[in-house]
Amino acid sequence: MGSNRKRPFGYKMEFGEVVLHPAEAETVRWIYDSYLAGASYNALVDKLRERDVPYDVDKPWNKNMAARILADRRYTGEAGYPSIIPEGQFHMTQVRRQERASPCKKTPAQKELRKLCGGSPPAWVEQRVLGLLNRLIQHPELITCPVIEDEPMPEAKKLRRELDGLLHRPPVDEAQAKNLAFRLAALQLDAIGPEEYETRRLRRLFQGRAPMAELEQELLHESVRRITVSNGTVTVLLKNNQTLEGGKNA
Structure with a gap:
């Protein structure tokens, strides 16, 4: 029927x-x-x-x-x-x-985290990244440059000697001294590599911030280049190429 x-x-x-x-x-x-x-x-x-x-x-x-x-x-x-x-x-x-x-809406920070991870990370990763970045907020001195060039360039050494000699021979030619000082400063600025520049920028970014209760999209975007998760460990690559690591049970 x-x-x-x-x-x-x-x-x-x-x-x-x-x-x-x-x-x-x-x-x-x-x-x-x-x-x-x-x-x-x-x-x-x-x-x-x-x-x-x-x-x-x-x-x-x-x-x-x-x-x-x-x-x-x-x-x-x-x-x-x-x-x-x-x-x-x-x-x-x-x-x-x-x-x-209605799938659970992601916050801007969670969307940024997903982008940095190259896909949806395990749930524990968000809290671990939060802890790593909060540690830098509390101790920005931990942000260090992986490679720092300590040896001044020959031209900078030469300008430094000329400026020192000029300042020790009175009367000082102020116009020439200013010219040498500006040229030396320009060389020193040019000598700053990308890692050192990013290290200084990151320290300024983290200094004076209040610890986060939850991840902030702006800080993630401005400070982190990539996040990888492997064998229960999350590795955060900062934009100065410094790496931070945290375990799932840390």
């Missing part, structure tokens, strides 16, 4: 009235109970196909059928239909459906 799906699953006509279809009504209750217990649409469909209660003749259960049942308020007794599930259970089901339909 064909099925008339103009009526909701779980009901049948008897002597001109809508009444419960016992086997189908029991299946409706099972669907609601299972969904609230954590079953996905796919899991529901797999189990429903094993039950000897088809949704429609010659039509196997699918996710749309299960979703339609979970969204139908008539199962609470509305519109003249006998009640199959309590109003409270229907309401909880709609809340759960909304939660699953």
